[in-house]
Amino acid sequence: MTGWRLLLTRPADESAALSAVLAEQGIFSSSLPLLDIVPIPASDTMRDVVQGLGRYCAVIVVSKPAARISVELLNRFSSQTPPVKWFSVGAATARILEDRGLDVSYPLEGDDSEALLELPNLRDAIAGPDPRVLIMRGEGGRELLAERLREQGASVDYLELYRRELPHYPAATLPERIRVERLNALVVSSGQGFEHLHQLAGDAWPQLARLPLFVPSPRVAELARAAGALTVVDCRGASAAALLTAIREQPVPVS
Numbered sequence: 001m002t003g004w005r006l007l008l009t010r011p012a013d014e015s016a017a018l019s020a021v022l023a024e025q026g027i028f029s030s031s032l033p034l035l036d037i038v039p040i041p042a043s044d045t046m047r048d049v050v051q052g053l054g055r056y057c058a059v060i061v062v063s064k065p066a067a068r069i070s071v072e073l074l075n076r077f078s079s080q081t082p083p084v085k086w087f088s089v090g091a092a093t094a095r096i097l098e099d100r101g102l103d104v105s106y107p108l109e110g111d112d113s114e115a116l117l118e119l120p121n122l123r124d125a126i127a128g129p130d131p132r133v134l135i136m137r138g139e140g141g142r143e144l145l146a147e148r149l150r151e152q153g154a155s156v157d158y159l160e161l162y163r164r165e166l167p168h169y170p171a172a173t174l175p176e177r178i179r180v181e182r183l184n185a186l187v188v189s190s191g192q193g194f195e196h197l198h199q200l201a202g203d204a205w206p207q208l209a210r211l212p213l214f215v216p217s218p219r220v221a222e223l224a225r226a227a228g229a230l231t232v233v234d235c236r237g238a239s240a241a242a243l244l245t246a247i248r249e250q251p252v253p254v255s
Helices: 012-024 045-052 062-078 091-098 114-119 120-125 144-151 173-180 191-208 218-226 240-248
Strands: 005-008 028-031 038-040 058-061 086-087 132-137 155-165 186-187 212-215 231-234
Touching: 005 012, 012 028, 038 062, 045 062, 045 155, 045 212, 058 062, 058 120, 058 191, 062 091, 062 132, 086 091, 086 120, 114 144, 132 144, 144 155, 173 191, 191 218, 212 218, 212 240, 218 231
Parallel strands: 005 028, 005 186, 058 086, 058 132, 132 155, 186 212, 212 231
Antiparallel strands: 038 155
16 A cells, blocks of 8 residues: 555545554555634633533543534533433544443444434434434534434534635646645545635646545545545545555555
């Protein structure tokens, strides 16, 4: 696998952690963060929601940034662990919540909304009368999770904790990084990450679209193909393990 030279696009801290895992496997990577996580300032609404978590049969935390901020809010506004069932989309998000002493359920296979919806514990949680679910997320996330839960009779509230912004880079930063470091594949971890990649590529996108693109889910794969990406690899998860599995199954591009 040492022939791979990957561009990582996650937020800086997440890219650093992923890069270290890849390096252990002899894989070169270069980081160009395409998502800045900007927390939304704590408000009276956030306080009221956190202090009223007991009215929900389930609280779902959809990302690591949402987990970190939710823990900060719990520490700030709640003196004890709320009596509520917690769920996360993946193991890494769950670990942040577990470090706060929360008991978290998450799918062992797959780390997306579809896998979470199949989780028996979540189905049990919303099986009672008048189920109410809280989803902690960033601004403007996917609607699939809420839609499916509502179809099953649950009422769903959102608590939006952060926004995702594209960092400012000079023109041609992306294609120049790929050229100088001889990168031969791209990695994105979300739909918005891909949209930012596409936006930053600008006129160079037709050339970059020829590179293998590793994505975390069928939904992001569909977005990428619709934009013209030629070789899209669905890792079926955003974890380092999922990426490594996908890389092992792909031939290294010929230089």
